[in-house]
Amino acid sequence: MARTERAFRTDAIILKRRDFNEADRLLTVFTPKHGKIDVIAKGARKPTSTKAGHVELFTRVDMLIHRGRDFGILSQAEMVEPFLALRDDLQRGAYASYAAELVDRFTGSEDEDQRHLYNLLDSTLQRLCEEDDLRLVIRYFEIHLLGLAGFQPELNECVIGREPVMPEDQYFSYVEGGVICVRHAVRTGQLIDLPMVTLKLLRHMQRSPFSKVRSLKVASNLHEDAERILLGYITFLLERRLESVDFIRRLRQET
Amino acid sequence: MSKAIPEPVTRLIEAFSRLPGVGPKTASRLTYFLLRAPDQLTNELADALRELKANTRFCSVCHNITVEDPCGICADPERDHRVICVVEEPLDVLAIERTGSYGGVYHVLHGAISPVNGIGPDNLKIRELVARVEAGDVDEVIVATNPGLEGDATAMYIQRQLASRDVKLTRLARGLPVGSDIEYADSVTLMRALQGRSAL
Numbered sequence: 001m002a003r004t005e006r007a008f009r010t011d012a013i014i015l016k017r018r019d020f021n022e023a024d025r026l027l028t029v030f031t032p033k034h035g036k037i038d039v040i041a042k043g044a045r046k047p048t049s050t051k052a053g054h055v056e057l058f059t060r061v062d063m064l065i066h067r068g069r070d071f072g073i074l075s076q077a078e079m080v081e082p083f084l085a086l087r088d089d090l091q092r093g094a095y096a097s098y099a100a101e102l103v104d105r106f107t108g109s110e111d112e113d114q115r116h117l118y119n120l121l122d123s124t125l126q127r128l129c130e131e132d133d134l135r136l137v138i139r140y141f142e143i144h145l146l147g148l149a150g151f152q153p154e155l156n157e158c159v160i161g162r163e164p165v166m167p168e169d170q171y172f173s174y175v176e177g178g179v180i181c182v183r184h185a186v187r188t189g190q191l192i193d194l195p196m197v198t199l200k201l202l203r204h205m206q207r208s209p210f211s212k213v214r215s216l217k218v219a220s221n222l223h224e225d226a227e228r229i230l231l232g233y234i235t236f237l238l239e240r241r242l243e244s245v246d247f248i249r250r251l252r253q254e255t
Numbered sequence: 256m257s258k259a260i261p262e263p264v265t266r267l268i269e270a271f272s273r274l275p276g277v278g279p280k281t282a283s284r285l286t287y288f289l290l291r292a293p294d295q296l297t298n299e300l301a302d303a304l305r306e307l308k309a310n311t312r313f314c315s316v317c318h319n320i321t322v323e324d325p326c327g328i329c330a331d332p333e334r335d336h337r338v339i340c341v342v343e344e345p346l347d348v349l350a351i352e353r354t355g356s357y358g359g360v361y362h363v364l365h366g367a368i369s370p371v372n373g374i375g376p377d378n379l380k381i382r383e384l385v386a387r388v389e390a391g392d393v394d395e396v397i398v399a400t401n402p403g404l405e406g407d408a409t410a411m412y413i414q415r416q417l418a419s420r421d422v423k424l425t426r427l428a429r430g431l432p433v434g435s436d437i438e439y440a441d442s443v444t445l446m447r448a449l450q451g452r453s454a455l
Contacts, residue, residue, distance in 0.1 A: 022276065047432035047433075047434075048433075048435050050435075050439035052291045052433075053441030055442060056372075056443070057404040057405070058404060078441075082442060084443070086406060087407050087443075088407075090408055090412060093404060093407070094370055098370065101370075101371050153340070156448045195351055208439040234338055243341070243371060244370035244371060246370075246375055247368070247375050248370070250376070254415070
């Protein structure tokens with residue numbers, strides 16, 4: 001697609017939105033062919049706006065966007081997929097916030113083809129509406145997001161010695177971005193434990209389609225361990241805390 | 256900013272630029288307008304700004320912005336204190352007051368739950384709402400948060416917190432705004448409008 005065209009039509013998932021000017025909204029949307037874009041929805045806060053209901057967070061929208069100087073201008077919008085369950089269930093909505101926050105943090109605003117990440121986000125939002133084990137959905141999302149963003153954790157060979165790692169208790173290094181075997185662990189600092197069961201779960205998620213992963217029955221402590229490793233790695237890469245995590249934890253505690 | 260502009264002028268331009276919806280151009284325009292404006296205008300503006308913070312506070316009951324504590328609405332014996340309308344912002348109180356058809360009192364949350372922006376329940380006046388319901392004769396809590404993901408999440412969170420209390424919980428109805436067009440309505444709004452249809 002030529003970069004100079006003035007308007008383009010695209011599917012988009014709304015990641016963020018904030019109020020702008022008198023009655024506008026500034027949306028951060030994620031698109032398959034143009035990556036992440038900031039788009040202004042003019043007048044979207046007026047009750048009679050024809051766009052108002054079509055620019056809700058975490059919905060998939062068919063958009064006509066004109067290129068502006070700083071932002072895109074949203075000319076037409078029609079909601080295609082409302083992902084209703086995210087609105088009716090606090091927990092599902094909170095996980096959707098987390099997924100959107102990760103996509104926002106791991107992408108820049110270059111105009112580039114992001115269809116793989118887009119499809120991953122789209123199917124993750126769909127799964128967050130339907131699946132029972134939301135943590136499994138989110139861990140699967142994290143591990144594939146890391147791969148697409150260029151931070152695929154190396155789980156099959158030791159990142160120092162490059163020999164295949166055996167399915168046994170190992171270590172994980174955030175700095176090296178992968179598994180370090182027991183033999184090489186002595187020479188490196190800042191390692192965290194990676195028990196065999198967790199390693200197996202992560203490997204399975206990394207190489208299998210979700211249809212094979214969804215039937216897994218994952219015990220709560222294994223979930224916690226996988227979360228510790230992946231969230232730890234993500235926080236290390238982003239060098240910042242993720243805002244939605246606290247709310248998810250809090251909801252989990254209260255239920 | 257260029258050295259050709261004196262320091263007090265740059266300071267005001269930068270101060271204006273921090274306001275919502277004001278860009279660098281608007282900020283400069285406002286500043287140069289004030290430079291040429293009569294002293295009376297600038298003095299009035301400066302006084303108003305200073306008093307804005309000095310003479311206002313939050314109502315200890317409903318957390319709306321007020322001069323007196325408790326605020327005019329909370330202190331009014333004519334109003335129905337057993338019905339509390341929960342809103343996100345002080346401006347929402349004004350909007351509901353303009354309808355002239357609500358006789359209860361309010362509770363201002365000062366925002367909505369928004370995990371992406373790091374706003375959780377503790378940043379809002381939700382605990383105060385629960386305490387208010389526990390403390391007194393409250394028959395009904397009307398949740399009037401904005402009809403969007405954040406407003407919905409806030410409403411659901413309040414529902415959880417008040418579930419065990421003996422109080423009627425309601426949410427503002429959702430549907431098509433006056434002057435709108437069904438053709439342009441989104442599917443969620445239309446669906447809720449169908450669900451909440453009323454007899455002619």
